[in-house]
Amino acid sequence: MSLTAALNTLTKISCVAIIGKMNNPMFIKNYSNEVDELKFHYLANISCDLIEAKINQTKYNDSYLGLLYIMEDLAVYGYLTNTKMKIIIILTISINPVKDMEMKQIFKKVHGVYSNLISNPFYDPDSRNTITSTSFIKGVDKIVNTSFQNDVSYS
Amino acid sequence: MENYPIENIYQQVPVLAIVGLTNTLLNENSPEPRLQSQIIEPNLNSPLTSIKGQLIPYFTEQNKLNAWDVYKKNVGFFHAIFFERNRLIRPRKTSTDPNVHSELSPLNPNSPLYPKGIMTTKWIQKYTSQIPCTMLFFTDMYEYNMNDQTGISERDYDKLITTEIIERKKNCQERGIKLIIIVMIKYRETELSRIDEKVNFYRKTCGLDAKNTIFVLPYGSNPIELIANIKKTIYEPSVNYYRELNRRIKKKKSKHVPSNALFSPGSSQPTEGSMSISGWNVRYDLKSAFIAEFRQDMDIAIKNYENAYLELRTMFSSNPSNSNNNSNKPILEPNSKEWEDAKALADCINIKICQLYFYKEQPLSAFSQFQTHIQKYKILPEYINNNVNYTTINRIPSYAKPESSNGTIQYWTWLTIQIKAFSELVELTQHKLGLSLPYPTLNYKNAGSALNTSALLHSSSTSSLNEYENDLYLQKNITDPNMFIQQAGFYYILTSQCVEERWNCYKILQNESTKRDLSPQEKKILIEESKVDYASIIIDILKKAYEQFKNQKNGRITLYLARNIAKMYEEKNNYDIALKFYDRISKTYRNENWNVLLTDILKSIVKCSKETHSYQILIESLVELLSGEMSLEFSERIEIQEELLGLISGTIPFQMNEDPLNNRNIHIKLNNINSFVSYKIKFNKAETLINTPAKFQLALNTNNIKSPAKPLKFSKLLINFNDPNFNICLNNNENDKDTSFESVNDGENFRRIKNKNGLITEWINIKDLKRETVKTNFGSEDFLCKTVNLSICSNMRKVFEGEINTDIPIDLKVTSVSMIIESNVSNLILTADDFDQEYSICKTRDSSWIEVIGDEPEKLIPCENNKNELRIIKQQPELNITTKHDTIAFIDEVFPLELEIENIDNENIHAYISVMCIDCVITDDPNEINKPLEQMKETLEYINIGTIQSKQSIKKMIYIFNNNDIGNKALKVKVEYFIENKEAKLPLLPSPKYYSKSYEENIEFKIAFEISTSIIYQNQYQPFEQEEQIDYELLEGESESEEDEELIEYNTNKIEYYKLEVTLYTNNVCKFDINSMELMLKKPSIPGITISYSILGNVDFRTIDWEMGSKVNYFFLIKIVSDVSLKNSIIDIGDLLIRWKRHPDFQIFDIPISLNQSFIPLHRIEINSEPIKITTAVPSNVYLGEVFTLTYYITNLTLNIEELSVTMNSQNSFSFAGYKQTSFDLLPLSTHILHYNLYPLTVGHLKLPEFNIQCKSQNINPKICSTKLVVTQQPHPQSTSLNSNTYDGNITPTTSSTYSIYSIDKNQTQSLYVFVKPRVL
Known part of the structure; x- marks a missing residue:
C-alpha cells in the first residue's frame, strides 16, 4: 500500500463545531491543514438546515443524528443536545467508513466537555459569544487527537 | 442528460400504433409500405368524428408521460404512434440472402x-416510431343515412372494411404484431342484434381470434375509459411481441458471436476492419436490454445492460498485446470515431443502468454503478493530464478525482456531463x-428505536427499498460516506465544481499559451473553450441546486449557493446583481452571528460596491x-x-454613482450592523427634583483589542435627548496631539487609566457646557x-460624564448618539439610537459607574439598574390637612365637618379641594342643607378655596348627610394646588401639573335612636260599619236573649283597627330633642280602602326631656276601612316620621338646620x-257559682252563603246550657250569634269548653283565638265617649260588666281560658 493510499485510509476529524440554539456559531475549529477555515464555517452553517430537516422529518429519540451530508470530500455528522445545542463533526472521507457507534462516542465526549464548560457559573450559555474557554478548547483538541487511534495502528 | 441521444436514455415502454383516428395519408415519397385495399372515406358528418376528436388528445397527452410518471401503475401504459390512414408496418427483411444485411447493420x-x-x-427509433407491439385499428360501422343517397351500400362498405382488416392482419402477422380492431358505432337499441351480427361477420370473414381482437x-x-380498459386487457399479450423479438435477437447473436468466443477464437474471427466479437456482444446485449425494457422486464434489462457495459469496457482496455486479440490493432483506437462513439455509448449505458436501478428502488446500486463508471473511465488517456501546472481548485470526492494531478479539460467536461446526468436522475x-x-x-433500530427502517427510508410505507441494500446496511451499522446518496442539490453543486475545474484548466492553458507553443490539439481546445461562458453555465447549475434546496426549505444552503452564484456574477462583471445577492445573504449571517461568513460576504460587497460606484454601501461595509x-x-x-478614512477625507478618489450632493452625509445606523464601538447611557438616578443636578455617563466601548486597528479620531459627538434643549455637541480638541494613550490624571476634568490587561479607561467631564449655535449639515x-x-x-472605554440641572419637570431620555467624522468631501455620521437593546458584548464594563470626586482616585461602582431615563420632578410645597367634627355622626343627620388646610411652605399656594364620603351625600353650602336630599352631590370637586398664604390656614365647612347604613365611612379629601406667581398658566383641573395631597379619615355613623314598631290587630265582635246600631249594646245586657239566630243586615264596608306600638330607645352617646312624631300615611294603592289614625293620649314631645339610654312607648290607633270584597290585600301604611335634632350641649358646631327628619x-x-x-264575648269578672253568658259572634265575610256546623264539648270545669251541636247557613256579610250560659264549677284559670266550628263549603275549620285582648282592648273611636271598655295605661275599668273579646287567629289553635274568681263576700 502506497503512503498516499495508506493516508487515505486514515479517518481524520477535520473540524469540530458547536452551534447555539439560536443557530449562532459558538465554536468552530479547523483541524485540517488542507481546508480553508471559511469552508468549515459554511459547512457548519449549512448543517443547521439539515439538522432541522432531520428532526422535523421523523421522531428522533437519540441525540446522535448520524451523517448529515457530504460536501466535496467532507462528511458532516451531527448531534443535537437536549438544550438544542448542535455539535457538528466534519470528517475527511476516507476509504474506511466510520462506525456510527464510534462517531456517537466522540460526540458524547464533546458533549461532556461542553457540559463541563456550562457547569462554570461564570459562563453564560445563553450569550451569543463564541466559546473562548481554554479548558474547553483543550478538551476538544484532546478528543480530536485521540479519536480513531485504532485506525492508525491498523493501517 | 441532454448531451446524449434521447433514444439512448429514455426509459422505453411498449409502443402502440393507432390507425383510423386521423385521415392523413402517407407522403408521396415516403418509403413506408402502403395499404393496397381501398380506404373507406370517413363520413365527416358522423357523430363518431367527435369520439375521434376525444381520443386523439387522449393519446397525445398519454405520450407526454413516461415510465416514471406511471411508476408502479404501468400496466396498460403504452406509447402511442399515429399511423397514416394508408400506412402499413414495414415488413421484415425482404431478402432471404444471408449476405444481405439490414440497413442498420454494421455489415x-x-x-x-x-x-x-x-x-x-x-435501431431504437425503429421500435419507438415504426414497429409497434400492437396496432389499434379504429373503424366506423356502416351507418344508414337517409339523406345521403350517394353513399355506398352497406354490403360494399363491409366488404371494404373486411378487405382492409385482412390486409392489415396479414401485415401485422408477418412481424407477429397484434392487431386490435375497434369498431365505432352509432348505437341504437333496435340495432343491437344487428351489431352483434355484424361483429361476428367481421370476425368470421377476417379470421380474427375470438378473444381480445375486436372491440365495439x-x-x-366514455371512449377514454373504454380505451384505457382495452389497453389494460391487451397489455400482457402485446408485450409478448417483445419477448418473441428477444428470441430472434438471441438467435441472431449466436450467428455473429460464437457461444464460447474465448476458447474457440478461430471459429469466426472478425475480418480486418470489421467489428470485433466484443462489439457484436455489446450490440446484441444492448438490443436485448432495450427489448427487455420495452416489455418492462427491468431485471433482464439491467443484466443485459451490465453485460454490454462490461464488454464495452474491455474494448477500451484491450491493447495489441492482449492475447484475446490476435490482430496488431487494439479493438478501439484512441480518439477514433469508434472510440468516441463507444465512450458516448458507455455513458448512455451507465445512465441507463443507474436509471433502472433507481426505478427498481435500489439507489445504492445505482450510485455504485455511477461511481464505477467514473472510476473506470477517468483513466482513459485523453482524461489524464500529467502537467504539474494543473491543480484542482476544489476538493472533489475521491471517486471523481482525476487520476493524475489534474484532469484535462476533456475530463472535466465529461465529468460535468456525468455528474449532471446523475443529479437529474x-x-x-x-x-x-x-x-x-x-x-x-x-x-435507529440499533440505536434503541423500534421503528421500521424501511419505513423511515421511504416516504411511502407500502413500498420498501431493495431488501438486499437494507440488510447490508443494517448488518454493518455503518453509514458509509462513499455509499451515501444525498439530495440532488448536492450533486448539482458537485457539477458546478466540475465546471469550475474545467474553467480553471482553461485559464491555465490560456496562461501557458503565452509562455510556450501549444500543440495543435491544445490550440484547438483553446479556441473551442474560449467560446464557453463558464460563469453562466455554473450559475445555471447552481440555480438548479438552489431550486432543489429551496423546495426542501433549506434556507442556509440556499444562502451558500446564492453566495456562489454571486461570485459567478462577479466573475461575469455583473456586479449589480452580485451586490443584490450579497446584501440578502449578509442579513441572515449578521442576525445569526456568523461573523466569519459575514466577513467573507462584506469583503465581496466592498469589491462589488467599488465596481458599481455605490459609495453608501461601500462605506457601510467598511464601517462594519x-x-x-x-x-x-x-x-x-x-x-x-x-481606506475608509481616505474615502471620507477624499484622499482616495471615488467616482460616485449617486448624486454627490446627496451623499455628502453618509448616515449609518450602528444598531443594524456589527459596530466597532458600543454605546451605553446611564443616569445615576431615576428621578430627581428640579434644580437638583443629576449625573449621566455616556460610555463608548471599542469592543475588543483588535479594533480599531489604529486610533480613530471623531470630529464631533452629538448626544441627542428627547428634548432638543438638552442636546450636547462635543467637538474634538484638534490641539490635542497626544496619541500615546498613557495614564493621565487631570483631577475633575480628565482621567485616563490603563490597567494591566491593557484596557484603557478614559473619564471626561462634560458638565461645564456652553450653549452655542453649531452649524451642522442639517442646518444650524x-x-x-x-x-x-x-x-x-x-480596547478602550471612553466615559463622558455630564450633568442635567433644570427647573422644568420633564422625563428625559437620550434618543441617539452620533459620532461624526467630517471632511471637506463628505461626512460620516454613525448613529446609535436603540439604547434599550443590549448589543454590547462587554456587559461588565458597561454596567459600572465611574465615580470621580475631587482628586481622589476614581471608583467603579456597579450599577446594574441604571437606565437611560431620568425623571425630573418639582418639589412639592408642604401642606397639612386636618378636620374637626363631632365624634359620632348620626344617620339622617346633617353632619357638619370643618376642614382646615394649612400651608406650611414659604410660598403662597392656591388650592382646590375635592371631598367625598363613601355612601354619603355632601355639600359645602349651608343653604343647601335644609333642601331635599336630591340636591346634594356625592362628591365635591375642585372647589376653589383660593390662596393660602404662607404659614396660614384656611377653614372650610362641609356638611355630610347619610341616610343609609351605619358604620365607618371613609372621608376622602384631596387638595390640588400650585405655587402662586410661579406657574402662571396651568391647565384646567384635573391635570398632573398640579401638586396634590390627599387625606383620608373614617367617620363613624350611628343611629340616633332605635325604633321598634309592632302592629296589633284590634278585635271587634262587630266588624261592620253600622249607621244606627251601637256596637256595644251587648254590654247593656242583652245576654238573656232566647233567640237562636239573629240576622242583621250590613253594608259591605268593613272597619279594622290596628294598634301601632312604637318603642323608642334613645342612645347613650348624645342627647336629642324630638320635636314631633307623626305617621306619614300613604294613600293606599288599592281603591276602596281608607286609612286614618290617631295617637293615643295627648303627648307634647317638645316638653319631654329625652334622657340618654331610656326606652319609651307610644301608641297609634290605625283605622282601616275596606270593602269585604277585597280579598287578602296587603297594604302599605306609610312611615313614621320623627323630627329631631341634637341637644345643643352635644354639638360642636351650631348649624342653621331646622330639624333632622x-x-x-x-x-x-x-x-x-x-x-x-269568630269573636267571643266573655264577661270580665267571672265568679264561682255564678252563671255567666258566653257569646260567640260568627260572621261570614264572604259573599257566599256558608254552611256551618258547631259543636260545643262539655268540660269538667264548667257546665253549660246551649247548643251542644248545631248547624246553620250563614248569609253573606251576616253574623250569627250563639249564647251559652256557663256555670263555673271551680276557681282558677280555667279552660272554656271547646268550641268547634266547621265550614262545609270552604272546608275550613275556624278556631277561636286564644289571645286574650282584655288589656289591649281599645274602644271604638266613635265610642270613646262611652268610655265603657276603654283601656288606657293609666285608666282602670269602671264597670263590672266588661267583656273580653276573643278573636280567631289562624295561627293560633289554643283554647280559651277564663279566670274564675271566688266571690268574696
Missing part, C-alpha cells in the same frame, strides 16, 4: 454503423418515485468591517481603516457644547284574610 455498407459501429439510435366502441359511452427519483433522501439514514467581531488579519484591518442648531478629546483606540317604615297590613270571623 451493410450503407449503414451508418459501417464498419465498426456498435449501435445506432436509428359505441357512441355516447436523483432529482427525478426524489420527485417522481418519492424517494426520501439522504439514503441510507441512521439505523472595522468591528472586532469580523475575522480579519491586523494588516487587513489597517487597510480597511485607511443650538447645542450645549464643549471641546474634548474624541480619539478612540482599541327620620323616616321609619312601618309594617304592611294584610286585610280581609279570614273568610269566617
Whole structure:
C-alpha cells in the first residue's frame, strides 16, 4: 500500500463545531491543514438546515443524528443536545467508513466537555459569544487527537 | 442528460400504433409500405368524428408521460404512434440472402454503423416510431343515412372494411404484431342484434381470434375509459411481441458471436476492419436490454445492460498485446470515431443502468454503478493530464478525482456531463418515485428505536427499498460516506465544481499559451473553450441546486449557493446583481452571528460596491468591517481603516454613482450592523427634583483589542435627548496631539487609566457646557457644547460624564448618539439610537459607574439598574390637612365637618379641594342643607378655596348627610394646588401639573335612636260599619236573649283597627330633642280602602326631656276601612316620621338646620284574610257559682252563603246550657250569634269548653283565638265617649260588666281560658 493510499485510509476529524440554539456559531475549529477555515464555517452553517430537516422529518429519540451530508470530500455528522445545542463533526472521507457507534462516542465526549464548560457559573450559555474557554478548547483538541487511534495502528 | 441521444436514455415502454383516428395519408415519397385495399372515406358528418376528436388528445397527452410518471401503475401504459390512414408496418427483411444485411447493420455498407459501429439510435427509433407491439385499428360501422343517397351500400362498405382488416392482419402477422380492431358505432337499441351480427361477420370473414381482437366502441359511452380498459386487457399479450423479438435477437447473436468466443477464437474471427466479437456482444446485449425494457422486464434489462457495459469496457482496455486479440490493432483506437462513439455509448449505458436501478428502488446500486463508471473511465488517456501546472481548485470526492494531478479539460467536461446526468436522475427519483433522501439514514433500530427502517427510508410505507441494500446496511451499522446518496442539490453543486475545474484548466492553458507553443490539439481546445461562458453555465447549475434546496426549505444552503452564484456574477462583471445577492445573504449571517461568513460576504460587497460606484454601501461595509467581531488579519484591518478614512477625507478618489450632493452625509445606523464601538447611557438616578443636578455617563466601548486597528479620531459627538434643549455637541480638541494613550490624571476634568490587561479607561467631564449655535449639515442648531478629546483606540472605554440641572419637570431620555467624522468631501455620521437593546458584548464594563470626586482616585461602582431615563420632578410645597367634627355622626343627620388646610411652605399656594364620603351625600353650602336630599352631590370637586398664604390656614365647612347604613365611612379629601406667581398658566383641573395631597379619615355613623314598631290587630265582635246600631249594646245586657239566630243586615264596608306600638330607645352617646312624631300615611294603592289614625293620649314631645339610654312607648290607633270584597290585600301604611335634632350641649358646631327628619317604615297590613270571623264575648269578672253568658259572634265575610256546623264539648270545669251541636247557613256579610250560659264549677284559670266550628263549603275549620285582648282592648273611636271598655295605661275599668273579646287567629289553635274568681263576700 502506497503512503498516499495508506493516508487515505486514515479517518481524520477535520473540524469540530458547536452551534447555539439560536443557530449562532459558538465554536468552530479547523483541524485540517488542507481546508480553508471559511469552508468549515459554511459547512457548519449549512448543517443547521439539515439538522432541522432531520428532526422535523421523523421522531428522533437519540441525540446522535448520524451523517448529515457530504460536501466535496467532507462528511458532516451531527448531534443535537437536549438544550438544542448542535455539535457538528466534519470528517475527511476516507476509504474506511466510520462506525456510527464510534462517531456517537466522540460526540458524547464533546458533549461532556461542553457540559463541563456550562457547569462554570461564570459562563453564560445563553450569550451569543463564541466559546473562548481554554479548558474547553483543550478538551476538544484532546478528543480530536485521540479519536480513531485504532485506525492508525491498523493501517 | 441532454448531451446524449434521447433514444439512448429514455426509459422505453411498449409502443402502440393507432390507425383510423386521423385521415392523413402517407407522403408521396415516403418509403413506408402502403395499404393496397381501398380506404373507406370517413363520413365527416358522423357523430363518431367527435369520439375521434376525444381520443386523439387522449393519446397525445398519454405520450407526454413516461415510465416514471406511471411508476408502479404501468400496466396498460403504452406509447402511442399515429399511423397514416394508408400506412402499413414495414415488413421484415425482404431478402432471404444471408449476405444481405439490414440497413442498420454494421455489415451493410450503407449503414451508418459501417464498419465498426456498435449501435445506432436509428435501431431504437425503429421500435419507438415504426414497429409497434400492437396496432389499434379504429373503424366506423356502416351507418344508414337517409339523406345521403350517394353513399355506398352497406354490403360494399363491409366488404371494404373486411378487405382492409385482412390486409392489415396479414401485415401485422408477418412481424407477429397484434392487431386490435375497434369498431365505432352509432348505437341504437333496435340495432343491437344487428351489431352483434355484424361483429361476428367481421370476425368470421377476417379470421380474427375470438378473444381480445375486436372491440365495439359505441357512441355516447366514455371512449377514454373504454380505451384505457382495452389497453389494460391487451397489455400482457402485446408485450409478448417483445419477448418473441428477444428470441430472434438471441438467435441472431449466436450467428455473429460464437457461444464460447474465448476458447474457440478461430471459429469466426472478425475480418480486418470489421467489428470485433466484443462489439457484436455489446450490440446484441444492448438490443436485448432495450427489448427487455420495452416489455418492462427491468431485471433482464439491467443484466443485459451490465453485460454490454462490461464488454464495452474491455474494448477500451484491450491493447495489441492482449492475447484475446490476435490482430496488431487494439479493438478501439484512441480518439477514433469508434472510440468516441463507444465512450458516448458507455455513458448512455451507465445512465441507463443507474436509471433502472433507481426505478427498481435500489439507489445504492445505482450510485455504485455511477461511481464505477467514473472510476473506470477517468483513466482513459485523453482524461489524464500529467502537467504539474494543473491543480484542482476544489476538493472533489475521491471517486471523481482525476487520476493524475489534474484532469484535462476533456475530463472535466465529461465529468460535468456525468455528474449532471446523475443529479437529474436523483432529482427525478426524489420527485417522481418519492424517494426520501439522504439514503441510507441512521439505523435507529440499533440505536434503541423500534421503528421500521424501511419505513423511515421511504416516504411511502407500502413500498420498501431493495431488501438486499437494507440488510447490508443494517448488518454493518455503518453509514458509509462513499455509499451515501444525498439530495440532488448536492450533486448539482458537485457539477458546478466540475465546471469550475474545467474553467480553471482553461485559464491555465490560456496562461501557458503565452509562455510556450501549444500543440495543435491544445490550440484547438483553446479556441473551442474560449467560446464557453463558464460563469453562466455554473450559475445555471447552481440555480438548479438552489431550486432543489429551496423546495426542501433549506434556507442556509440556499444562502451558500446564492453566495456562489454571486461570485459567478462577479466573475461575469455583473456586479449589480452580485451586490443584490450579497446584501440578502449578509442579513441572515449578521442576525445569526456568523461573523466569519459575514466577513467573507462584506469583503465581496466592498469589491462589488467599488465596481458599481455605490459609495453608501461601500462605506457601510467598511464601517462594519472595522468591528472586532469580523475575522480579519491586523494588516487587513489597517487597510480597511485607511481606506475608509481616505474615502471620507477624499484622499482616495471615488467616482460616485449617486448624486454627490446627496451623499455628502453618509448616515449609518450602528444598531443594524456589527459596530466597532458600543454605546451605553446611564443616569445615576431615576428621578430627581428640579434644580437638583443629576449625573449621566455616556460610555463608548471599542469592543475588543483588535479594533480599531489604529486610533480613530471623531470630529464631533452629538448626544441627542428627547428634548432638543438638552442636546450636547462635543467637538474634538484638534490641539490635542497626544496619541500615546498613557495614564493621565487631570483631577475633575480628565482621567485616563490603563490597567494591566491593557484596557484603557478614559473619564471626561462634560458638565461645564456652553450653549452655542453649531452649524451642522442639517442646518444650524443650538447645542450645549464643549471641546474634548474624541480619539478612540482599541480596547478602550471612553466615559463622558455630564450633568442635567433644570427647573422644568420633564422625563428625559437620550434618543441617539452620533459620532461624526467630517471632511471637506463628505461626512460620516454613525448613529446609535436603540439604547434599550443590549448589543454590547462587554456587559461588565458597561454596567459600572465611574465615580470621580475631587482628586481622589476614581471608583467603579456597579450599577446594574441604571437606565437611560431620568425623571425630573418639582418639589412639592408642604401642606397639612386636618378636620374637626363631632365624634359620632348620626344617620339622617346633617353632619357638619370643618376642614382646615394649612400651608406650611414659604410660598403662597392656591388650592382646590375635592371631598367625598363613601355612601354619603355632601355639600359645602349651608343653604343647601335644609333642601331635599336630591340636591346634594356625592362628591365635591375642585372647589376653589383660593390662596393660602404662607404659614396660614384656611377653614372650610362641609356638611355630610347619610341616610343609609351605619358604620365607618371613609372621608376622602384631596387638595390640588400650585405655587402662586410661579406657574402662571396651568391647565384646567384635573391635570398632573398640579401638586396634590390627599387625606383620608373614617367617620363613624350611628343611629340616633332605635325604633321598634309592632302592629296589633284590634278585635271587634262587630266588624261592620253600622249607621244606627251601637256596637256595644251587648254590654247593656242583652245576654238573656232566647233567640237562636239573629240576622242583621250590613253594608259591605268593613272597619279594622290596628294598634301601632312604637318603642323608642334613645342612645347613650348624645342627647336629642324630638320635636314631633307623626305617621306619614300613604294613600293606599288599592281603591276602596281608607286609612286614618290617631295617637293615643295627648303627648307634647317638645316638653319631654329625652334622657340618654331610656326606652319609651307610644301608641297609634290605625283605622282601616275596606270593602269585604277585597280579598287578602296587603297594604302599605306609610312611615313614621320623627323630627329631631341634637341637644345643643352635644354639638360642636351650631348649624342653621331646622330639624333632622327620620323616616321609619312601618309594617304592611294584610286585610280581609279570614273568610269566617269568630269573636267571643266573655264577661270580665267571672265568679264561682255564678252563671255567666258566653257569646260567640260568627260572621261570614264572604259573599257566599256558608254552611256551618258547631259543636260545643262539655268540660269538667264548667257546665253549660246551649247548643251542644248545631248547624246553620250563614248569609253573606251576616253574623250569627250563639249564647251559652256557663256555670263555673271551680276557681282558677280555667279552660272554656271547646268550641268547634266547621265550614262545609270552604272546608275550613275556624278556631277561636286564644289571645286574650282584655288589656289591649281599645274602644271604638266613635265610642270613646262611652268610655265603657276603654283601656288606657293609666285608666282602670269602671264597670263590672266588661267583656273580653276573643278573636280567631289562624295561627293560633289554643283554647280559651277564663279566670274564675271566688266571690268574696
